[in-house]
Amino acid sequence: MLELENVGYKVNGKWLVRNINLSIKNGAFWGFIGPNGAGKSTLLRLISGELKPTSGEIRFFGKPIDSYQSTELARLRAYLQQQRDVNFPFTSLEIVLFGRYPYLNGTKEADADIGIARKSLKRVEADMFENRLYPTLSGGEAGRIDIARILAQAPGLFLLDEPTNHLDPKHQVQILNLCKMICEQGKTVITAIHDLNLASMYADQILMLKNGISITHGPPKEVFNKNMLTNTYDISFNILKHPDGYPWVMPNLNCL
């Protein structure tokens, strides 16, 4: 569904991302991991079409991504940014309805759009916040409203930049379960994520980045090995096994 061929992105003479080759299949759950500044967000924004690659090509369903119209693209992929700031008293439902923008063609939301927005709120268990003002919500609550918004956008590809930030364990698991469910419906999820253990539990495929270069990619069981992690994060790790069989990664505090 999505192919990256030798993709690089350069700003002010510095490569933020370089030589990325990746083939992403429909229904896959990818986790992009790596230290701060490794290029995870940049890569997501390249895939979304917001940034244009300096070198290489990104193909979406076999067509170069810049050959799509913006509305067409907005119906095919959604992107959730790391930080959001809304300074005006919009209600949660209104924020979720923004996800319907690509379907409105400049007209008023139809009842069907409002129905879709309500259903999306229900899926993240935030329907009780429907009329609450978004700026008054806690970080976790607002995070769920944002997820509901991209659900309302109804794309085939979800690009999420740290969707579990600011969420308590219950809602982290809830959001990632939701992502898993989305994948089971044949849609694709790519998420940049810092929590290695959540990545290990949920992602089918991991891409490990450092300094904009792909260190390795593959299923968590292959990617999460001691040497690879130590080289990438510059601290040493112990790797155990989660009772459910996932690799469980623990940083080793004494070896900084």
Added chain:
Amino acid sequence: MQKRTKLLLILTILLPASICVAAGIGAYRILPWKIPRILLFKEEAFPILLYVRFPRVLLAALVGSMLAISGTTLQGIFRNPLADPGLIGITAGAGLGASIWIVLVGGGKIGIWGLPIAAFVCGMFVTLAVWKVSEIQGKVHTVTLLLAGIALNSLAGAGIGLMTFLADDEQLRSLTFWLLGGFGGATWTVLLVTLPIGMIGLFLLLRQGLALNTLNLGESEAYHLAVPTESIKRVSVFGVALTVGAAVSAAGGIGFVGLVVPHLLRLMGGADHRFVLPGSALGGAILLIFADLFSRTIVVPAELPVGIVTALLGGPFFLWLLIRFKRQIFL
């Protein structure tokens, strides 16, 4: 009916009512409900209404709605509740343009079309400048925005001062008359020059509600939802410069209308720009009609500059906003 539709309907009824009330009050009193008859049958007070009251009240309404809608638009595109054409220097920039026209080009006579066009050009230049200065990686930084506003306000102020210095006697008279601001000089000519410019501006700005809403998520998110962010910004800057330029050339610098009105509307009916934009066009008109009424009736036979009235109203309101939002914004 939806609450917002109701509010807009109420404002739509209030506007002509306010026009009639304000047109009736003055040295010669006319009862508001008699005004339609007087106009229709050209009864006794007809000339007063036609040549004195109506140009003034209608100009106040037009300027009020232009200032309010440009305030709403600026707050929308800057995604910042403290943006206002006066605070961030656009009004002063337009004023500088008008002064330059009066002193260097117009040769003392306030050119009918030249004045608003000069105000528009300088206003647009300042809008772009304040934007470029305060934008950091696609986000407009509040503190920088207000500081840039201070800088541009004082620069434009210095420019206007320089024009006053360069002006000869006759130019100085027109300049001072215009700088005092207000609607004392309202005539049908001024109104008919301001009206088409204002209508183009209002037409451009009123249509952007849906996109401005979505832009509130941030430019990057709006891009991913296929909002044409660049064209929205261009149209906004153009429309704001047009309306503020027309308002300033017609009535001088009148502050705070663009700040106060959108906030009042958001308090009443929420943040949806499809409500706030038309609502502030109506509300700004009503507010300035009454501010002008107050300014011409409170110290009869003299007149209080209307800018003082709006500042008395807007100053405390701005302080209240600062206190209310400081935790959210200045972190």
